[in-house]
Amino acid sequence: MCGTTSVADAALAAQAGADALGFIFAPVSKRLVSAQVAREAGLAAGPTVARVGVFMNQGLGEVLRTAEAARVSAVQLHGPLAGLYVKQIAAYYPVLRVVRPEELAGAAREWDGVPGVTLMLDAPEPGGGVPLDWAALRADFPAGAWLAGGLGPANVAQAIRELSPGAVDAVSRLELSPGRKDPAAVRAFVAAARGELSTVKRPDVDNSAACAD
């Protein structure tokens, strides 16, 4: 659940069953949040909800300082970034390295087996609400990668069926206005994603016993 900007929205998402909250620290975003509010919101979400700090083309020091101040548990990196920079951050925080569709195949090769770096496929405009062509991306989509881009309650189940992502992430289709969550959409999104994830056959998971029941 990305773009969390308040304690109330963090509690809402946690109660709805979200596994992770995203806090956007990229100044270009309409959902920009301070490290202090992110820290308070993360505390409100409770001990089992991950807290992801979202950055775009920001300096190493700024990322590490903000992540520490906000007490995030992982960092999401957007933009054209050097591999060394990503690895330096991965020495401190689990990294979600965001890639666009045209970068997916190369990134899957580059980051295959690198500990602490998980790929996240997103649309070219982050937070833009535009879905990807999932079927066209299936061949290059690595096991365990996360998926974002125009996901909402109405289409998340289909996206999960098409790509079997490790997790799904959304923002614009879950809002009343930028930075302000729509409670009904948040609950419907989590329910739809959880419902589909419990039935989907993942390539890396042997769920034959469940299928036989």
Ligand SMILES: O=C(O)c1ccccc1NCC(=O)[C@H](O)[C@H](O)COP(=O)(O)O
């Ligand atoms: O959402 C933003 O405003 C944003 C701005 C700059 C960098 C990242 C941003 N969002 C990151 C996300 O992870 C979004 O959830 C992701 O792009 C999906 O957004 P949407 O297509 O609106 O669901």
